[in-house]
Amino acid sequence: MRKAARIAMVLFLGGGLWLAFKPGAVGNPRLSFLPYYVNEFVDHMDFWFNLLAFTALAFTAWLAFGPQHGTFEKAINRALWVLGIITVMNIMVEVVQSSIPGRRVDQADVWAGMLGCVLGIFGGCLVQRMMNRRAQDGPPARVLFVDQTGRLGGAELMLLDIAAARAADSEVVLFQDGEFRTALEERGVKTRVLPLGEEAAVVDKQAGMLHALRAMPALCGLILRLAHAARGFDVVYANTAKALIIGGPAAWLARRALVFHLHDIVSAGHFSAMNRRALIFCSNYFASAVIANSEATQEAFIASGGRAELCSVVPNGFHITDEVPATAETTRVRESFGIPAGAWTVLMAGRLTPWKGQKVLLEALKAVPQAHVVLLGDALFTAEDHAYAAALRAQAAEPSLAGRVHFAGFRTDTRTFFELADVVVHASIHPEPFGRVIVEGMLAGRAVIATKAGGAAEIIDHEQTGLHVAPDDANDLAQALLRLQKDPALALELAQNACRTARATYGLDAVQAKIEAVISKSAFPDIKATPAPAAAAA
Template identity: 25%
Template sequence: MNKRRLNVLYIAHEGHMGGATRSLATLAKLIQERGHNVTVALPFKNSEIRNELKKNDVETIVQFYTWCQYPENEGEFVKRIYQLGYWLNIFFEKKLYRKIRKRQFDIVHTNSSVVDIGIDLSHQLKAKHVWHFREFGEEDLGTKYVRGKEKSMNMINQTVDKVIFISEAMEKHYADWIDAEKRQVIYNGIGNEYLYEKEGREDKEKVVFLISGALQRGKGQACAIKAVSILKSQGYDRFKMVIAGRNIANYENILREMVKEEEVEEFIEFRGFVEDMRTLRRECDVELVCSLKEAFGRVSVEAMMSSNPVIATKSGANPELIQNEENGFLFEVENPKELAECMAKFLENPQLIVQMGKTAFERAKKTYTAEKNAVEIENLYYQILERKQ
């Protein structure tokens, strides 16, 4: 295999540093450090992702473009806006192509299933197209394809060279749409800066649970609040729960109202969006992942890297990451009673936090590093290009 220097164009789908975009920033940095020429196309100039890439001297090209999916539950007007934006992408794609047409890109790598401009760009640039599917879509984001799922998936399957799925659960979900030879599972990689091995547990007065991620229904914060209410009714009082995440569509107001109704204000603390999650995790003991369906579970891996055991739903990729009673516990989706039972196990026996935390740390360090992820993706690039010759 001829491992020459590659020219890679990444296509981002958002401006803020959500989980998928943090993964992109790390991947672009590491692929560049491995000797390749990296450029990242961004839809917004003033954005968190652009600032992060600049810190690492990664080249960016800014050209507005829109999603090929729309949010299902935000009304007909919003749907029409997304539909209009999608068809205007024909114009936006041409502008982006004019900016990069003289470049000899080998790979166009789309970072999310919600943007599809990589289809035409890769064809025009005569480059191979790798597409990262990091979302289930309807099940986790609550989005639908503008052109309809069947037509969109057929187009993807006919044009893409490889689809990277971030979990076996995701690959299985899309197996009916994407040919087997075009599917590849590569787990997300998390940077070593998240690694923090706790030697033991300080003699804390309270066990601190953390649930982090965007504040929206699909992330399951409401289930966690109900579990706290159950624990209170059972007489547990030596704990608190921290809720951290970006407020989506004012969902935080709904959660705060629920906290009042359940009369658990003394047990729950809202932190809002937290820039420095590593420091917050060192303050916490156990993390909750209550999502309806998690495509991978970056939050789970970051928790494990911080030596925190995880209580997660038995859905999506969670059972691939969390081994029940080894590095955490699993519970049924939207079952606050079962979640409360799992939380109570740590309250009854805090030493489990140390034991499971060590297991979680070792597994994450071995399996989910950013370096491992970058090497696997680099090898995939070479395999695709070798088939071309």
């Protein structure tokens, strides 16, 4: 449609300029191929013909360049641009006409052009609205999900559920292969890997300008390949910051709406200055909508320059189930790590990386006698992560901790580990965007201790559904652990309150419905979104 409208606009514009600049003196009619009396009629009805011509020109210009997606404010802004450009061109033509024999400046033509522009833009909006309504009456929007990694992190676990719910009409593109692709395909999700290339793959959230320049050729090639793939879908859904940087331009080239799911706090602690600017620019310029996973994430996005009207908060969703692992399985896992039966056990789950705070937990454990800690997770991405994991193992070998710290590595049977724990700890030293582990602990019916910062502070209600501690404060964490160790009744009360709250707030069906509403609104911006049925979820 947009291509046809642009061709029509060029034809209208060319014909209009030819008529405007062709001399029209008596005896030399502009429409020389028509009878003289027809030319007289055209001259007599000049205002109305100009009105009709500019209506057609503005109508095709709007269909060619008007926003297919976006806010009402964006549509008004584009309409003013179309009106302004055509009006300025009209005035310039009238001025030039004064030097042509038989022509003069006619203010009525200017007013006819302005009124025609308004009518044409209004008509274009109506046509777009009708087209969107017809599209919505058909199948749900087709979505091309984009993620940078093949590893299973918190953002990827969320995407796994979203993509599985619409596996019939959508696809996932990954920039790296790994267990995430396997998990998607096991859930029936069509997946393809577009390799990022070595130079681009090493550009992380803290990368500077030099690394970005080296990666530019690979990034440009990937953008073009992704744009080609996006033409078969209605919406591009970028699930990570790197997916946004590549998926934003690709969606723009493919003329598709872009939804960005923001799982990170946009701050100096998480992103380099260059990457923050790139993320905000791509969000503001390319995205139809930004989904933030917490209020803290949204506030940081807006504070960094992100457009508030794009952003809405949708927390991560979780499968709600009453099934629990068999006692025999929990006992087997406990025995495999050498944890004594009945030992008070603390679980911390997450990637082994400095900002997650495993080091703080091990320091606090020194003050908690007879307690054992299970660290569920592994070093995933950077050399810094692997060096940190080695430092943790050295710390765990200290005499005061020896035999009480157990490294479980990356596991898929995570629920079993929550069952064997008495307390779940979240100890991130920087504000975390959400805190998936916190909700998993709450749903498992375990008391939770979490740092009071970022999205984690929103999940826990201190003294009601868990305990808050100061970030990077081993003494504060030790006191909270001792309190729960010495007061099992308090731990049980917090765990029961937390489980009820998590079930009411973070159910997957409700969360998916909110995300589907954002996707539908981005694909069909002029009509009320209709979420896809939850029954499609695997």
